Ligand SMILES: CC(=O)[C@@H](O)[C@H](O)C[C@H](N)C(=O)O
């Protein structure tokens with residue numbers, strides 16, 4: 629039992645459900661749509677129902693004045709799409725850096741199945757030890773990713789989320805397997821709350837259907853970046869996703885909440 633972790637988890641979730649909007653993609657992809665004026669995007673998504681936003685530590689001063697009381701997660705590893713290998717995520721900060729930046733939790737990305745997996749396992753094990761000392765929750769972003777790995781295979785995703793629990797994470801994010809039935813295998817592979825990544829942006833309906841499917845498969849929410857921050861109206865799509873995550877809305881009702889009724 630770690631009361632600091634328990635208390636801080638409530639700052640990045642609502643009643644055990646998580647709507648986290650990661651915006652750390654500025655390192656990976658550059659200042660893509662939605663990230664140039666990150667202040668406005670943070671204001672819109674948190675007003676729209678996001679429980680927490682997530683960035684690298686250097687962006688912290690641009691986060692705090694704009695997050696409307698939502699939680700804050702600092703991400704502590706990175707790579708770029710133009711570097712030698714995007715799967716080779718290297719540490720960019722410590723738990724102490726994150727605390728200094730005002731974080732309620734830390735997160736790190738692992739590519740389970742990649743050449744870099746052994747080092748990333750070590751990095752996550754160190755992070756969970758340091759974070760537990762300070763009562764800071766760890767969100768492990770455990771992807772199934774690497775040569776010959778099927779990124780939506782429920783077996784591989786189940787293995788990735790279990791690895792995160794075995795290494796002491798508190799919440800785990802992974803890819804979506806494509807339907808609620810197969811995702812049940814993933815969520816049943818761990819006792820941790822499982823949240824899904826969104827991947828590249830789809831239509832409003834695709835986004836909401838994916839979230840509904842994951843929740844039906846036992847997910848505790850989403851850590852959804854591009855589908856929300858690259859939307860023309862990030863606040864509206866956050867409202868639609870929040871309707872599913874927090875209010876158990878169906879697809880049509882959620883689209884209506886976002887103001888997208890009858891749309892794609
Ligand atoms: C772009 C991707 O494929 C995602 O996995 C991101 O890398 C996830 C993360 N937010 C990042 O930008 O590193």
Ligand SMILES: O=CC(=O)COP(=O)(O)O
Nearest residue numbers: 650825826827852853854
């Ligand atoms: O940190 C990144 C994520 O959690 C997922 O980002 P995406 O853009 O929804 O794949």
